[in-house]
Amino acid sequence: MSNFISSSIGKKLILSLSGLFLITFLLIHLIANLFLLGGSDAFNTAVHFMDTNPVIQIMQPILALGFVVHILYGVIIQLQNWKATPVNYKTVNQKESSKWSARNMIWLGLFVLAFLLIHLGNYFYVMKFAPHDMGSTLVDGVEMHDAYSLVTGLFTNPSFGVIYSIIYIIGFVALGLHLNHAFWSAFQTIGWSNDVWRKRLSTIGTLYAILIAVGFSIIPLYFLFIK
Amino acid sequence: MTKLNSKIPEGKLKDKWSNYKAHQNLVNPANKRKIDIIVVGTGLAGGAAAASLAELGFKVKNFCYQDSPRRAHSIAAQGGINAAKNYPNDGDTVYRLFYDTIKGGDYRSREANVYRLAEVSNSIIDQGVAQGIPFAREYGGLLANRSFGGALVSRTFYARGQTGQQLLLGAYSALSRQIGLGNVTMYSRTELMDIVIVDGKARGIVTRNLITGKIESHFGHAVVLATGGYGNTFFLSTNAMGSNGSAAWKAYKKGAFFANPSFVQIHPTAIPQHGEFQSKLTLMSESLRNDGRIWVPKKLEDAKAIREGKLKPEDLPDEDRDFYLERRYPAFGNLVPRDVAARAAKERTDKGYGIENNPTKEGVFLDFKYAIERLGKDAIEEKYGNLFQMYEKITADDPYKTPMKIFPAIHYTMGGIWVDYELQTTVPGLFVAGEANFSDHGANRLGASALMQGLADGYFVLPYTIQNYLAYEIGTERMNPAEHEEFKKAEKDVEALIDKLMSIKGTKSVDYFHKKLGKVMWNNVGMERNEKGLKEAIEKIQEIKKEFWSDLKIPGEKNSLNVELEKANRVADFIEIGELMARDALNRDESCGGHFRSEHITEDGEAKRNDKDFMYVAAWEYKGENEEPVLHKEPLSYEEIEVKTRNYKTA
Amino acid sequence: MSAKTINIKLKVWRQKDANSKGGFEDYQLENISTASSFLEMMDVLNEKLVNENKEPVAFDHDCREGICGMCSMFINGRAHGPDTLVTTCQLHMRTFKDGETIVIEPWRTGGFPVIKDLMVDRTAYEKIMQAGGFVSVNTGGVPDANAIPIPKHDADEAMDAASCIGCGACVATCKNSSAMLFVAAKVSQLALLPQGRVEASKRAKNMVAVMDELGFGNCSNTGACEMECPKGISLAHIARLNREFLSANIKG
16 A cells, blocks of 8 residues: 555546645635625625534545645645756757646646635634634624625725735736636546547636636635625 | 578478477477567567567567657558458458459569468457557448459458558567566667677677667677668658668678569659758558549640649649540559559659659659548548548648649668568578568558558567577577677677768768669669669669778767768668669569569550569679679569469459 | 758767767857757758867657657757747747847756767666557457447547657656656556556556656646647647556556
């Protein structure tokens, strides 16, 4: 078994399974976030539900582990790949042979990681470890944290709201590009692909990547331009 | 008196091989591992032999000049491999395959060897399938067959247009397995420089490491050469750039006789040359003749207009096209044997009907329009897709829309080192397999028979016959080349040869001489030969030899990778091979198969054999530098076949 | 197609031997026929160099008809140059423009060290093949060729994979120096056929193990290998290799 885990395909299997896990998480996260569009009560209720639901609570450390594993293996694999190519070509023309996003997964990934850290600092840290920094609010008679104000406050902040929104959108565009390759690639690594399914899975992957990138980007745009 | 003993076993033709196997000597398993066998070459014959001998338990050392055994030029064979399986139920038998091969070779091959070849042909297909070769199949899951030139049955198995590749990779996979198991030691990027004879027996070889230039010796209880043909004597041929006749030539100089050197096959369907810088010719598989129709314009002015690009061939109406093979040979049509098809093309272009815009105006059309109309484009693509793609990449013409241009090219050498029934040469312990020997194809080889012969020798003949020799060698201790006089002497000779080449320091490159030799060979020792031309060729080749040894230039050093030195060593031998080819062609004062003497033609322009005087194998013995070689004759007799004039006009 | 002639500039990697440093040399060639193959152009260059008493450029080549897999040049940033489904020897000069500068480099990957100039050492591929790229049958004693019917579709797909020529373009073009397409082609070919099925698990495990040992990179499915493969071998074979490898390990 240890041979298997340390083999190239074994490592990639871990990367792809953790990636698929994160892909699933993203959809749930997006659904939760879209409650923002429904207004303060809707979003706060959703956050409260997540906060108190035992399944979500159990899943949280697993999710964190998923991130750590995915990042760790992504970096290990990349370091090995650099080592496998000690001398680079003077001229490289890969425009016609592969997609830009496929060639730059590590950079897209690291960029998303940087964004993730900011994101965690802004929201997750506050919600999890400094909830008292948030105000509280009453929804249908239940007292809960006012996460809605925390989130929208960042987008609508008069001094850095616009810049913050732009960073937020770029972060998700990068994530979209990452997913555009990642989705099919994960299935390929598991072995669930052939010439027919490759086209199907690639298309689904691209649609999914657009869904995530656009879905998350709608939120700052909504608060900047519509609200 | 002749020293040739072909060792044909007793008994009726169909029993000879069984009888031989029943009575031959074998080496017991414990002794096998004490015996070293050197195999030079990793093509179908060499790769198959090395793998099979190692499987039996012998310790094998295998050599090739390429970076991997998988590169051997067998890989380039496209069309297919014959076997008398009779899966299509169209009347094929071992006898018929044997008969077709003898007849195709124009009655100049050894009957017993050819019968054995036909006999083992079926096992090759079984072996290939067991190795995982993806032969073409029908929808029912069984193997597919196609027809090929010179046969009235469909007996050719194929794997798209890459049959040679797949068969070679099959042998290579078996070889790789044995290398992995430690039974074969593989020496790649290593060239044979000489053969070492100890007390009259072949005991090893001297090699040059092509990367470091290091000269090394290797011992073997027996030496097998499976080094292919010498078609590159012509410079332009369908052979690989590195294919060479040097191993065979070194063997010749060490006492092995060279048989029928003038028997060269000119393949009818290669892509015509484009100009002066042409480095090799690319074959378009003969299988294309199954569905393509060969033609040239009926009128000279149309041919001229096509050459000048004023007329597109696809616009020429059918009634203005001369389907000359169908016209001359109604029974076989476009499927006549290679030599016949090649000469018919030359006949047309010599008369001015050639269609290619190159200096020699050489080229005819191979048209798929009719097959596409009959079978649909998809069917043609399924069968020949990769060949069509290859053609388009080379010529930028789309053969689905416009006819292919083709012309004959040097392709294969039927001649080679003389071997007996056991594939042993006149030097004991020296065996020769595959294209490098002479035995099975006579004066002309049928399509899809080269793969068959290479693999038959390597898998099913040599592993038996070599034991009949080795059974007497089990008492011979392994020799240490570093301490053995004969090996040391051979190494010194090789060093001296290299020093001699390096020290000429003249003004002309190796290619200059090779191209010059090639022109003489093509013009005087090519598709059509005559006494005057051949005598002239011998003189010219001797001049080239003199010039080569006084004006050759090799840059670089001998103790490193030096491509020019490698080529020089080979071309030095090609020059001498060329001379022997011309000598042999001059001696053979008849026309037969691919050997066409313009003095000997029938009334309607076909080859005219002279069985009374020339029904023999011409085996040449080397007598020393600047000495005339001596001719030995192995008479050919046919017990089971009535010798006839080949006729492809009527069945 | 009628041929014309072009003038070109070449930037060629020259390296004396495996231990030397190496660098680019510039050359100029005139009147190259567009009907010439790329290697015939290299012949012209080498003939010129020999006549100038310089060492010709060393490069691997043999059959010159796209099947032996020996030729291996990285031309203008692409393995086997700017055309698809060709080897270097099948690339023709009509692909280039008059006055163009052509950059020629050897395969660059840790798995294939440079021997000299444009020649690289592909012994790593041999070792991978020796680890399992075969069906373990000896010569003789095998069943009749038609004893086991094989669906045409499977045989065809096996043939697609089997058309690999072992040139190394997949590794050379891969930004990760991964040899997965090469390994997958053999594993997939033999896994598709009943004859190879018998030891399919063992084969997948052994070949991947040696591939990893030899320091090839990890496949990240960019698909560049497939695009630069002169035989167009599909990534679907890599999926099959993954499947074979995973199921072999799950089964234990």
